[in-house]
Amino acid sequence: MKRYTFLLILSLIAGGSYSQSVDNALKYSSQEYTGTARSTAMGGAFGALGGDFSSLSINPAGIGVYRSSEFTFTPSVEYTKAENGGYSEDKYSFTMGNVGYVASFIQKMAPAKGWQNFNFGIGYNRVANFNREGYVFNLNSETSLLDNWASYASGTAPGSLYTFEEKLAYDTYLINNDDENNYVSALYDGDIMDQQRHITEKGYIGEYVLSFGANYAHRLYLGATIGIQDLYHKTTNSYSEYSLVGNTTSLNEFTFTEYTTTSGVGVNFKLGAIYKVTNQFRIGAAIHTPTFYNLDEDYDTAMSSQFDPSISAAFPEDGNAYHSYESEYVSRVNYDYETPFRTILSAAYLFGHKGVISLDYEMIDYRNAEFGFDNSDSDYEMTLNKAISNSYRSSSNLRIGAEYRMTPNLSLRGGFARIGDTYKGETDEGYNTYSGGFGLKQNNFFFDMAYQYKEYSEDYVLYSGSSDVASLNSTNHQVRMTFGFKF
Structure with missing residues (x-):
C-alpha cells in the first residue's frame, strides 16, 4: 500500500496539470537498455562487453571494442x-528500437602497447515505451467523486469555480448550489455507485547518442556519450460512475476525462x-549524469452526464437528460525535470570463442x-520534491545475459533482469x-532476433482524495529484429 500512500499525498498537494507530472516522475527516470535485438535477448547486460550499439547508452566504452565500421x-x-478484476485490455505498438552507425579508425602502424583504434558513433536507441491501455474498477462504492467536488466548491460562486473540475460538474448538473453557494451532489444518501477508471497511455523516450571511444593495447577501452533524449507522453484518464438499481437519484452515469500531453528534450553525459x-x-x-529535461505539459478536461x-x-x-462540456481553456505549463544520477558496474567472462556470460549492476x-x-x-x-524524497528510495537493477555460439554463423542467447523496488x-x-x-x-551481414517478457503491477487511486485503490496488472511482450552490416 506504500504506492497508494504516495499517490494519495500527490493528489492532496498537487492539482491540475502538475499532479500528472509528479506521478510520472518515476516513469521518466526508469529506462531500459534494449535498443538492439542482441542486447534485448541478453537482458541488456552489455556494460563489460561492448561491440553492440546499445552499449553506447549503457557503457560508452563499448564503442572502443569495435574493430570495424557498422550500421544497424x-x-x-x-x-x-x-488486467483488473478479470477485465483486460490489449495494446499493440510498432517502434524503431535502434538506428546506429559506428565508424572505426584503425591505425596502420599502431604500437602493441599503445592506442589501437579510435571509434565514433551516432544514432538512436529507444529506452522507454509508454504504450498501454487498461481499466480499474471499484464496485458498489458508498462514496463518490461528486461529494468531493461539492465540498471543494463550497462558498464559491458558479462563475469562479475551478474550470477543470468543479465548474464542469456544475455545468453538467452533477453538483447544485443554493443562494449561499452551498453545493450538494446529484446523489442522495444511500445511493451506491460503480466506479471505473480507464487509463490510456502512449509515448516513448528515445535517446540520440553521439559517442567517442578508444582502444588502448586491446586491454583498456574508454568512451564517452552525449545523450539527447526526446520525450513524448500522452495520457487519457477517464473516470466514470454508474448508478445502481434502487438508487434514489435520477443520475444514470457521468464521466470525467483528463487529457495530459507532455513533451520535451533532455540532455545527459x-x-x-x-x-x-x-x-x-x-x-x-x-x-x-542526470538527464536535464525541459518539458511542456498541456492539460485539459471534459465532463458528461446522463440522467433518467x-x-x-x-x-x-433545464429538462435535458444529457449534458457535455469541455474546460474553458488548456493549461500549458513549462517546467524542468532532473532524473537521478546512475552508476553501472559490470563484469563478463568469455569461454573462448564459444560463449559469454555477462552481468550489469545498476544503482x-x-x-x-x-x-x-x-x-x-x-x-x-519544495513540497513536490519533498514528496518524492519521502516516498522513493535508492534502488538497484541486476541484468544477466549469456550467449552460446552453436556454429560460426549461429548464436543462441538468453537474459534475465531484476528491476528493483523504488518505493x-x-x-x-x-x-x-x-x-x-x-x-x-554471413560475411558482412548479420541478423538478430529477440523476445522479451515482463509482468508488473501498479496501484491507482480511483480519484483524488479517495481511499479506494485498484491494481492494474500488466504483461508486456516484445519482439525485436536487428539488421546489421559491417564494412
Missing part, C-alpha cells in the same frame, strides 16, 4: 495486456571504461529526482524480465 537498425513490435583483466575476464564501469427523465429526484432544471537513487518551475511558488516546488516500505514492488533470441551472420 532494429524494428520492434510490442504487445501489452493490462555518460562516461565509461572496460578493462580486460585477462583475455577471458573483463570488468566495466560507467556513470550517467422518468425519475424526478435531482433531475436537471539509482530515485529520491534525487527533482522538478523545477519557473516563476512559481518556491514552497510549492519505501516493506513490500517489494520490483519485477523481473525474461528474454531470449538468436543471431545469424
Whole structure:
C-alpha cells in the first residue's frame, strides 16, 4: 500500500496539470537498455562487453571494442495486456528500437602497447515505451467523486469555480448550489455507485547518442556519450460512475476525462571504461549524469452526464437528460525535470570463442529526482520534491545475459533482469524480465532476433482524495529484429 500512500499525498498537494507530472516522475527516470535485438535477448547486460550499439547508452566504452565500421537498425513490435478484476485490455505498438552507425579508425602502424583504434558513433536507441491501455474498477462504492467536488466548491460562486473540475460538474448538473453557494451532489444518501477508471497511455523516450571511444593495447577501452533524449507522453484518464438499481437519484452515469500531453528534450553525459583483466575476464564501469529535461505539459478536461427523465429526484432544471462540456481553456505549463544520477558496474567472462556470460549492476537513487518551475511558488516546488524524497528510495537493477555460439554463423542467447523496488516500505514492488533470441551472420551481414517478457503491477487511486485503490496488472511482450552490416 506504500504506492497508494504516495499517490494519495500527490493528489492532496498537487492539482491540475502538475499532479500528472509528479506521478510520472518515476516513469521518466526508469529506462531500459534494449535498443538492439542482441542486447534485448541478453537482458541488456552489455556494460563489460561492448561491440553492440546499445552499449553506447549503457557503457560508452563499448564503442572502443569495435574493430570495424557498422550500421544497424532494429524494428520492434510490442504487445501489452493490462488486467483488473478479470477485465483486460490489449495494446499493440510498432517502434524503431535502434538506428546506429559506428565508424572505426584503425591505425596502420599502431604500437602493441599503445592506442589501437579510435571509434565514433551516432544514432538512436529507444529506452522507454509508454504504450498501454487498461481499466480499474471499484464496485458498489458508498462514496463518490461528486461529494468531493461539492465540498471543494463550497462558498464559491458558479462563475469562479475551478474550470477543470468543479465548474464542469456544475455545468453538467452533477453538483447544485443554493443562494449561499452551498453545493450538494446529484446523489442522495444511500445511493451506491460503480466506479471505473480507464487509463490510456502512449509515448516513448528515445535517446540520440553521439559517442567517442578508444582502444588502448586491446586491454583498456574508454568512451564517452552525449545523450539527447526526446520525450513524448500522452495520457487519457477517464473516470466514470454508474448508478445502481434502487438508487434514489435520477443520475444514470457521468464521466470525467483528463487529457495530459507532455513533451520535451533532455540532455545527459555518460562516461565509461572496460578493462580486460585477462583475455577471458573483463570488468566495466560507467556513470550517467542526470538527464536535464525541459518539458511542456498541456492539460485539459471534459465532463458528461446522463440522467433518467422518468425519475424526478435531482433531475436537471433545464429538462435535458444529457449534458457535455469541455474546460474553458488548456493549461500549458513549462517546467524542468532532473532524473537521478546512475552508476553501472559490470563484469563478463568469455569461454573462448564459444560463449559469454555477462552481468550489469545498476544503482539509482530515485529520491534525487527533482522538478523545477519557473516563476512559481518556491514552497510549492519544495513540497513536490519533498514528496518524492519521502516516498522513493535508492534502488538497484541486476541484468544477466549469456550467449552460446552453436556454429560460426549461429548464436543462441538468453537474459534475465531484476528491476528493483523504488518505493519505501516493506513490500517489494520490483519485477523481473525474461528474454531470449538468436543471431545469424554471413560475411558482412548479420541478423538478430529477440523476445522479451515482463509482468508488473501498479496501484491507482480511483480519484483524488479517495481511499479506494485498484491494481492494474500488466504483461508486456516484445519482439525485436536487428539488421546489421559491417564494412
